[in-house]
Amino acid sequence: MSLKVVHSTITPETASWKDLEKEGPIIADTGNSQLYGTGNWVPKKLDFYEENCINCSLCWAVCPDDAIVFDKDGNMVGIDTEHCKDCGMCVEICPANKNPDTEKHALVFEDDYRDDF
Amino acid sequence: MPKITKRTEKTLDGNHAAAEALRQIHPDVFGFYPITPTSYIGEKFAKYVADGEVDTEYVCAESEHAAMSICVGASAAGSRAVTATASQGLILMSEVLYNASGMRLPIVLINGNRSLGAPLSIHCDHGDAMGVRDTGWIQLMAENAQEAYDFLLCAPRIAEDKEVRTPIMVCMDCFQTTHTLMNMVIESDKEVQKFVGEPIVVNPLLDIDNPVSYGNFDKPNFYMEHRRSQLEGLLNAESKTTEVFADLAKTFGRGSASLLDEYRTDEAELVVIVMCSTAGTLRKSIDKLREKGQKVGMVRLKMFRPFPTKTLRKVLSAFPKLLILDRMSPAGATFGALGSEISALFYHDDTPHPKIRNAIYGLGSRETHFEDFVKIIEDFDQLPIEPKWINLRED
Numbered sequence: 001m002s003l004k005v006v007h008s009t010i011t012p013e014t015a016s017w018k019d020l021e022k023e024g025p026i027i028a029d030t031g032n033s034q035l036y037g038t039g040n041w042v043p044k045k046l047d048f049y050e051e052n053c054i055n056c057s058l059c060w061a062v063c064p065d066d067a068i069v070f071d072k073d074g075n076m077v078g079i080d081t082e083h084c085k086d087c088g089m090c091v092e093i094c095p096a097n098k099n100p101d102t103e104k105h106a107l108v109f110e111d112d113y114r115d116d117f
Numbered sequence: 118m119p120k121i122t123k124r125t126e127k128t129l130d131g132n133h134a135a136a137e138a139l140r141q142i143h144p145d146v147f148g149f150y151p152i153t154p155t156s157y158i159g160e161k162f163a164k165y166v167a168d169g170e171v172d173t174e175y176v177c178a179e180s181e182h183a184a185m186s187i188c189v190g191a192s193a194a195g196s197r198a199v200t201a202t203a204s205q206g207l208i209l210m211s212e213v214l215y216n217a218s219g220m221r222l223p224i225v226l227i228n229g230n231r232s233l234g235a236p237l238s239i240h241c242d243h244g245d246a247m248g249v250r251d252t253g254w255i256q257l258m259a260e261n262a263q264e265a266y267d268f269l270l271c272a273p274r275i276a277e278d279k280e281v282r283t284p285i286m287v288c289m290d291c292f293q294t295t296h297t298l299m300n301m302v303i304e305s306d307k308e309v310q311k312f313v314g315e316p317i318v319v320n321p322l323l324d325i326d327n328p329v330s331y332g333n334f335d336k337p338n339f340y341m342e343h344r345r346s347q348l349e350g351l352l353n354a355e356s357k358t359t360e361v362f363a364d365l366a367k368t369f370g371r372g373s374a375s376l377l378d379e380y381r382t383d384e385a386e387l388v389v390i391v392m393c394s395t396a397g398t399l400r401k402s403i404d405k406l407r408e409k410g411q412k413v414g415m416v417r418l419k420m421f422r423p424f425p426t427k428t429l430r431k432v433l434s435a436f437p438k439l440l441i442l443d444r445m446s447p448a449g450a451t452f453g454a455l456g457s458e459i460s461a462l463f464y465h466d467d468t469p470h471p472k473i474r475n476a477i478y479g480l481g482s483r484e485t486h487f488e489d490f491v492k493i494i495e496d497f498d499q500l501p502i503e504p505k506w507i508n509l510r511e512d
Contacts (some may be wrong), residue, residue, distance in 0.1 A: 017342035022350070023319045024221030024280055025343045029329040 195321025
């Protein structure tokens, strides 16, 4: 006998333990990672400079968290900080960032706040 | 052993009985790494696989940690997974044991209760099983080969129940049960398969049309709720086990629904509490003392986790004196595992509680004869508050 138990909505943070899935901490549906704010613990802030961006979308291709945000015309407009984990792959691949003039870079890490300590 | 078509009486040891039970249960996956005293279960089962009597996926692991990990993967994939181990093997598994119970995977494990190193010892005590008592597994404690066989038939049904979904460990004593021959009954394959039933699979990983994710991360906002939810499954195992034991008694005419085995406890003033094979020796001690007119009895626990708290509180509060036998070192605790659990039963309100003494016996299979138990029962009133070590050379 095979049972399929699907929970299509995110469990609210106010849920009691009795409201949780009886079959344990299993995620029994797909496409729900956007529901969880998993990027709020990053140590650095990633800044996006729209005026330097050439809209090549290479950052989108390498982003493991689908955290590159586009407008409806396909122009990159920013970083989804709720899901960005600061892996830096977009920073590495960005063609604008190859410019020796750092003022022309499109994706730039702010200083690590831990450096202040 | 060829297929068994009718109920048969056989002379088997605990390992062989367990291998027979596994052959009849016919699990999908057996992840195994050999260790004394349960190597024989894996060897025997490998022969069944080689002879084509079962089509179980038999995986030779590189360690017990891997063997249990194989079971975790197999169980999450949607199969009925089993393994057997003991002692250092069980302790090496312990990291994965927590994961198995946390992911609510109904794996069946057979443990041969064996002492832990160092010093290296291959003999019996309960140090290994008690060492993993807080891993969130159900623990059944078998007295002999017949009971190990019977418990194994019950194990998948208890573990896979929708309200339980918790892995289960069937523990029998190293050598004293695993290697001791006994006249026992093996039921027919057909009857066993009817009793055990098809595996109940929930959210299998291999159901690729309905993808699920196992082993996820919890932030502080959910970890505590998931732990409590997991505990509920474990606690539900108590009533489910009673139900399955009752069905076993009804179907095969052996055992009872009770999680306790009471022996001559009628009007008893002193009751000895014990687990596993020592109960056989103790029955003789109790008989001798009863012959002398002393009102003593014995209660044997068939289940250690979940601890049958309510049943025990009800049963044991009738007796003025309790002697709790622990086959493990207290290791710095007030009492051994069983002693601590039983003591904790009675100090919750103002009702009178029994006088409790704890004794440590049989570590690394130190011989403990029925006379030794007779002596300690007779000396009960002189026993110190601290655990008394039976047959320890002290002078």
